[in-house]
Amino acid sequence: MAAITSCTNTSNPHVMVAAGLLARNARARGLTAKPWVKTSLAPGSKTVTEYLARAGLTGPLDELGFQLVGYGCMTCIGNSGPLLPSAAEAVAERGAVVASVLSGNRNFDGRINNDVSLNYLASPPLVVAYALAGSVKHDLTSEPLGVDADGEPVLLADLWPDDAEIDEVVRAHLTPELFREAYADVFGGDEHWAGVPESDGHHFAWEPDSTYLRRPPFLDDVTETAAGPTDVTGARTLLLLGDSVTTDHISPAGRIPAASSAGRYLTALGEADLNTYASRRGNFEVMVRGGFANPRLANLLAPDATGGVTPDFTRDGALVPIHEAAQSYAAAGVPLIVIAGQEYGTGSSRDWAAKTTALLKVKAVLAQSFERIHRSNLVALGVLPLQFLDGDSAASLGLDGTEEFDLAGIADVVEDPARPLTVRVRPADRPAFEFSVRARLDTPREATYYANGGVLPYVHRLILRGELD
Numbered sequence: 001m002a003a004i005t006s007c008t009n010t011s012n013p014h015v016m017v018a019a020g021l022l023a024r025n026a027r028a029r030g031l032t033a034k035p036w037v038k039t040s041l042a043p044g045s046k047t048v049t050e051y052l053a054r055a056g057l058t059g060p061l062d063e064l065g066f067q068l069v070g071y072g073c074m075t076c077i078g079n080s081g082p083l084l085p086s087a088a089e090a091v092a093e094r095g096a097v098v099a100s101v102l103s104g105n106r107n108f109d110g111r112i113n114n115d116v117s118l119n120y121l122a123s124p125p126l127v128v129a130y131a132l133a134g135s136v137k138h139d140l141t142s143e144p145l146g147v148d149a150d151g152e153p154v155l156l157a158d159l160w161p162d163d164a165e166i167d168e169v170v171r172a173h174l175t176p177e178l179f180r181e182a183y184a185d186v187f188g189g190d191e192h193w194a195g196v197p198e199s200d201g202h203h204f205a206w207e208p209d210s211t212y213l214r215r216p217p218f219l220d221d222v223t224e225t226a227a228g229p230t231d232v233t234g235a236r237t238l239l240l241l242g243d244s245v246t247t248d249h250i251s252p253a254g255r256i257p258a259a260s261s262a263g264r265y266l267t268a269l270g271e272a273d274l275n276t277y278a279s280r281r282g283n284f285e286v287m288v289r290g291g292f293a294n295p296r297l298a299n300l301l302a303p304d305a306t307g308g309v310t311p312d313f314t315r316d317g318a319l320v321p322i323h324e325a326a327q328s329y330a331a332a333g334v335p336l337i338v339i340a341g342q343e344y345g346t347g348s349s350r351d352w353a354a355k356t357t358a359l360l361k362v363k364a365v366l367a368q369s370f371e372r373i374h375r376s377n378l379v380a381l382g383v384l385p386l387q388f389l390d391g392d393s394a395a396s397l398g399l400d401g402t403e404e405f406d407l408a409g410i411a412d413v414v415e416d417p418a419r420p421l422t423v424r425v426r427p428a429d430r431p432a433f434e435f436s437v438r439a440r441l442d443t444p445r446e447a448t449y450y451a452n453g454g455v456l457p458y459v460h461r462l463i464l465r466g467e468l469d
Helices: 013-028 046-054 058-063 085-094 124-133 163-173 176-183 261-268 284-289 322-331 351-359 372-380 410-415 444-451 455-464
Strands: 002-005 039-042 099-102 118-121 232-240 309-312 318-321 336-339 362-367 384-388 404-408 420-426 433-439
Touching (some): 013 124, 013 163, 046 176, 099 124, 232 322, 232 362, 284 351, 309 322, 318 322, 372 384, 410 433
Parallel strands (some): 232 336, 336 362
Antiparallel strands (some): 232 404, 384 433, 420 433
8 A cells, every 4th residue: 555645744845746746657657556455545625735836746646546536644543444355365375465555644463454564654755656656665766666668667856856846846836825725714614514414402412223323431420539440350351462562552543353343243233334443433332342452462372363352261262353352351340450561552542442441340450661641641531550670571471361360459559650560469379479560550640540540530520510611
């Protein structure tokens, strides 16, 4: 996949013009994108397509396959659609490794497309260049991108526009009236937007049959006074994970597979176009079923299975979808933890990665280290981040995820987060033992949020008590 997409630098006219000029120069030499490359253009604003058209660069981009597919987040969020059928078949049947090159800011395994495991970020002109080359293994500095009509090799250096030409095009076609015209009626919308029925009243009217917007349960049963934090006893491990688990592994944004828990849920409701998790993040039922369902997630409790399943120890360790396992544990009154390695929650700071963890009834995440924003988001959703002490890890302590765990002293660490928290481990095949961890409640405010079950219950209680308008 080669995608010029809006996430990062399509707001920079110089690199967009450079892409258009490179496409023009490539077409002048008779070059085309390789047929196995899926190409797309999704800038962030209509001003981009307008100044490209005024500069005469739309045609060359179109001829190379970079036709306009929409505006806004596309490839970065997994909305570029399926791979070419032959490529998808190669991945499914032969385990082929395919790649994307995109001008975005997200490159996690499986984020761009469920079947794409290698994702490289590049400027828009380099996206065009790789579409011409057809492979990320191509050395753009020395290998030709193709041959022209005369059989002469064409190097990237032969096509790259110089800065003076780029500046001239930008000065000539990026004018104030371009933006005035584009945004004169930006809030008016088209006939589809105008046709959306309005509802009266001060509260949102939740449609009971909607598969996109459902009232979330985060404030259900919240009383005026918090019950306060208590110890966790008899917890089981929902997932045992390694290093660098991203927020997209925890809560994927891309296409919803029909065979996934979320896909089966939507299909049962009569939905044919499942769309993406990102498009349905207003429906908590979809998002909780997408929790840890990224097919690229490696769960060490199920090392031979693809992502999205885990053993359910209430059913003799049977491998089931993670959402189903969480439901079984909840019905049995068994609390859950997640165990991970270093840099847990890395990547984009998606709030749903913490929300889905909370909705799965995970009480704590025990990791060697956390990405700072995801750690904060876990606290805000009432999930306790626990960090192994230096030198400790699941491997060094001999944890395999089949044990029962007690988390003792939670109320004490809420009072003083500097205190160590005791983890008692009760394996089935050896004596019980204990180790200490650090509760990552890094500020007094975070301790208050956690004691209230998260920031939403905390604020709601202020409102209930009349302390906040």
